[in-house]
Amino acid sequence: MIKHVDHFHGSDLEKIASIYGIRKEDIVSFSANVNPLGISPKLREALAEKIDVITSYPDREYTSLRKCIARYAGTDLGNIIVGNGSTELISLFIQIEHPKKALIIGPTYSEYEREVSLGGGTSLYYPLQESEDFKLDVEHFCGKLNESIDLLIICNPNNPTSTSITRSDMRRILDVCKQHDIYVMVDETYVEFAPDGLDVTAVPLTEYYNNIVILRGISKFYASPGLRLGYAITGNDDLVKKINNRKNPWTINALAEAAGELMFQDTDYIKATRQLISAERSRIYRELSSWDTVKVYEPTANFLLFRILEDSVTAQDIFDSCIRNCMMVRNCSTFPFLNNKYVRFCFMNPAQNDELIRCIKQVLAGGPAR
Template sequence: MNNTPLRIEQYATVLFNTNLNPRGIPDSVTRAIKENIETISMYPDIYYSKLKTAVAEYVGEPLDNIIMGNGSTDLLKLFGALLMPKKAMIVYPGPMEYARVLNDYSAEVVFYELKDENEFILDVNDFVSQLTSDMDMVIISNPNNPTSKKISLEDMKTLAGACKERGIFLVVDEMYIEFVENYKEITAIQLIDEFDNVAVMRSVSKFFAVPGLRFGYAVMNNPEFKEIIERITTKNNIASLTALAITNMFKDTEYINESISTIHTERSLVYLAMSTSRSIHLYKPDANFMLVKLLKDDITSAEVAKHCSQRGVIIRKCDDIKGLSNKYIRFCFMNPKQNDLMVNTILEIV
């Protein structure tokens, strides 16, 4: 007899571990690619005038403050090459890619721990107290991944000012910012006119669900650094089809508004549905995903993930994330029926 576990065919696989917008690829992107497929036989416009204008209008900044690249990691490497940091500080738990990029430039990486007992909320005053004048760079995400916690504009301004006083360049990664309620009120883009030591970078991968397009952008008000970046970057590094698709995508207000509404609703419903369980601890989310701690001694994240996968629910176990353990799981919010299945499946085993 074959003892191999049978897959439960009635459940379609849903990737709750990717943190992508559940609305999927915008129709504006699909149309732009279908209608302009012939552009792959042409070299891209090295000035990207329409694309840069679309980005500038989307963030409400002048064209001169816009930097474009092939995703957030590409931009992070660009800032690394620009600054050649000898010493940098990042927080943990947090995106593991930051340390890998800094290591590529042989930088000494100082880790600042976000405390579980403080709900993984950044204590900006304590963080600032750890900054030293021999640091060149600070990289911080807002909201944080995997904790889904945002940083207020007031705290970010405090951090930007402290970095400026010490000659530190601050990179703010806002990959998930559009998922935050009233995100325009907390985005660090509001600070760049005052602080020339701040760069805010974003990727379109998560909110617009198009990681395959490999596009990211940064906003910075530092003419000297901008001039250097213009000299060291490849002039036509963004594909023609990507440029056309992104240009149309940023103008797709229907998709943008419906996405914001969907995530805000589902985030509240999932949090409410799971908050009655005494066997888990929820870290109240600000983004489109939530971190959960397993409180029972006899259950691990691997066991929960395996149980969920049998129902086609793929979640993130966090045992490989610095600062977390096999007692933490993370999942994003999808469509209502998918979220119902996910919640019920997790509660069955925890």
């Protein structure tokens, strides 16, 4: 088992504010990977008008919400399971499948291994190679799959590398997993940020494969982590029944239910988000690629990973300088297979991104960030 080191999460603003003597309200979090547009103006206005929904229980089946999600994701209503954030659904799925041995493509989100461990299972990692820019070598990877593995866990696009697996490659992986009776859990938390034309989502594959479940949430793209709304997509009817039978009723509150029905139909907000992230992702990637002080990995999500090439500078140096200027980035030394030379940050609005880039550049040049 990989040993995980404690770190500051993107939500730990109170702790950071106390340590560094700054107000949490002044911190711009480049670590949380949340949409810089904030919640949709339409959602803000509509929720205020729908406040009375809290006087009634939600529909136990969440039929209207699931219909909205099905249309949004391009799948059938019967394939949708809703939950109290994708974290609850990850936990429920692992409790039901009860894998003895899971294989995780890493470096990635530590919660997967934790849930497998809580269920009494063990986790192995298939490490993405820095020499290949953290892109998966599908042929080599498929050669490592065998009958001893019960569950394969993939984050796509992956956090923190921002790399992704195309649908055609995912199909190849699913074919091999089917041969070895391996269930595949794909976390698509960041898939809505992926570039147009890059076929990343595996949702269409649920029509043909019954050994895959896809997890999504609204925390990042819709900037609503506090609503705790997640959903799973699978073509496996037995799994749908098992999860629905196990999970508690009304796990989604009435406001989250109402918000979900609104946000998945807010095409203006969706378009604006994709345009902003696409433009800033391209611009910032080009900028950092021109530096000789870092190596940057081509991103497909709303965040970017880079490796520091300056011997005298560490990820903690950059974290400290940025936070003293009220900007929080992620020191990635806590991720499996990464060290104190890796930093991740998400894309905010252009002016904030420019300020962050100036700060990082100043640290790499050996001077204090101002």
